[in-house]
Amino acid sequence: MILSAVELWRTCRECVSRPYTVFICSLAAALYYLWGRKCQVSHRGHKAFSAFLHKHCPVVAERFSPTPWCWGGRLQTLVCALLKSRPPATYRNELIRTADGGQISLDWVDNEASATYPESCTRPTVLILPGLTGNSQQSYVLHAISQATRRGYRCVVFNNRGVGGEELLTPVTYCAANTSDLGRVVQHVKGLYPYAPVLGAGVSLGGMLLLNYLARKGTESGMVAGLTISVPWNAHKSSDSMEEPLNWLLFNKYLTRGLCRAVIRHRKVLEKVADIDYVLKAQTIREFDERFTAVQFGYRTCTDYYHDASPDKKLPSTTVPILCLNAADDPFSPQNAFPLTIVQDLPNVALLLTAHGGHIAFLQGLFPRGESYMERLFGQFVQAVFEHPAQINKACCIKE
Ligand SMILES: *[C@@H]1O[C@H](CO)[C@@H](O)[C@H](O)[C@H]1NC(C)=O
Numbered sequence: 001m002i003l004s005a006v007e008l009w010r011t012c013r014e015c016v017s018r019p020y021t022v023f024i025c026s027l028a029a030a031l032y033y034l035w036g037r038k039c040q041v042s043h044r045g046h047k048a049f050s051a052f053l054h055k056h057c058p059v060v061a062e063r064f065s066p067t068p069w070c071w072g073g074r075l076q077t078l079v080c081a082l083l084k085s086r087p088p089a090t091y092r093n094e095l096i097r098t099a100d101g102g103q104i105s106l107d108w109v110d111n112e113a114s115a116t117y118p119e120s121c122t123r124p125t126v127l128i129l130p131g132l133t134g135n136s137q138q139s140y141v142l143h144a145i146s147q148a149t150r151r152g153y154r155c156v157v158f159n160n161r162g163v164g165g166e167e168l169l170t171p172v173t174y175c176a177a178n179t180s181d182l183g184r185v186v187q188h189v190k191g192l193y194p195y196a197p198v199l200g201a202g203v204s205l206g207g208m209l210l211l212n213y214l215a216r217k218g219t220e221s222g223m224v225a226g227l228t229i230s231v232p233w234n235a236h237k238s239s240d241s242m243e244e245p246l247n248w249l250l251f252n253k254y255l256t257r258g259l260c261r262a263v264i265r266h267r268k269v270l271e272k273v274a275d276i277d278y279v280l281k282a283q284t285i286r287e288f289d290e291r292f293t294a295v296q297f298g299y300r301t302c303t304d305y306y307h308d309a310s311p312d313k314k315l316p317s318t319t320v321p322i323l324c325l326n327a328a329d330d331p332f333s334p335q336n337a338f339p340l341t342i343v344q345d346l347p348n349v350a351l352l353l354t355a356h357g358g359h360i361a362f363l364q365g366l367f368p369r370g371e372s373y374m375e376r377l378f379g380q381f382v383q384a385v386f387e388h389p390a391q392i393n394k395a396c397c398i399k400e
Pocket residue numbers: 172177178179180296297298
């Protein structure tokens with residue numbers, strides 16, 4: 001055990017320059033070896049969907065073992081943010097207008113060189129929805145694009161309003177409950193390529209938005225399937241978890257600052273609808289939502305907004321096949337909110353749960369910079385959906 005700790009110490013020192021991270025890493029290594037825990041992957045959902053996944057998405061049957069020196073949800077999440085590689089992606093940016101006079105920034109990877117789908121009009125499209133404060137530059141987005149494009153598919157990233165590098169033309173940004181912009185984006189994508197199937201892939205807040213959209217639209221969603229990674233199922237419970245002192249210090253404070261930075265960037269426009277100085281004093285995401293997001297979208301209280309934003313109880317209204325990956329130690333999405341009983345009765349929704357993995361991390365291997373469990377799942381599921389449409393619909397009891 002001592003030997004491995006020394007080796008790990010060296011590995012950490014090579015890849016991370018910050019001394020405190022090295023300290024955390026070695027501490028975690030020690031803890032990991034003391035406990036020697038492994039993660040067991042489990043999934044809930046209908047038998048036929050599960051059988052489909054086992055056949056076409058074999059990663060679901062694998063045992064997920066986290067990076068040995070990176071033990072615990074918080075550490076997975078932090079290390080992922082510090083270490084993860086960033087595969088190159090060349091985007092074609094497109095700005096589309098919305099009914100309220102605003103604009104949305106889309107980042108396309110057309111993949112014209114696709115060998116499997118040389119015809120642009122039928123090339124399947126993955127629509128990627130990043131998380132809170134995220135845009136097309138996030139490493140998890142870049143990895144998703146690398147997985148999809150190598151299989152011959154097209155990608156388009158829906159940047160949340162105000163964080164895609166574009167100007168805000170109206171005092172409207174984004175929230176997890178309002179699906180109007182996503183509806184506009186899907187309509188635009190389907191208008192360009194009516195014969196190309198669209199799969200929605202939402203990460204964290206993007207996953208909430210995706211599930212809320214799929215539930216609201218039912219059979220009219222314009223998508224053939226959905227995938228969520230580390231989605232918060234209940235916004236109240238997520239906020240409670242994120243306000244625990246250590247989570248606040250490590251994540252909540254940082255994200256709140258990110259939210260405030262976006263408000264400062266668009267201060268001139270947003271001043272019309274909110275008391276910006278008061279907003280900028282927010283210390284938590286919940287305070288920010290109370291002072292800004294909920295007000296902006298016309299909710300009476302933040303509690304009302306969080307109720308409307310939570311996708312757990314809305315799952316029964318969805319109609320397309322949906323796969324959801326969550327880790328039980330995700331500080332952003334606590335396991336007491338996982339909709340286990342709701343999903344049991346739904347033929348079209350599968351939850352894939354791991355004991356460890358943190359938030360959008362799922363790091364594996366000694367030096368977890370490259371492809372991890374999450375990326376392999378993404379790649380395999382996207383391919384399963386696009387290459388076996390009849391089978392997946394049959395497995396999920398969806399009529400053609
Ligand atoms: C989203 O918000 C806009 C602006 O506040 C509003 O006009 C629209 O009806 C909302 N859409 C949904 C689906 O709630």
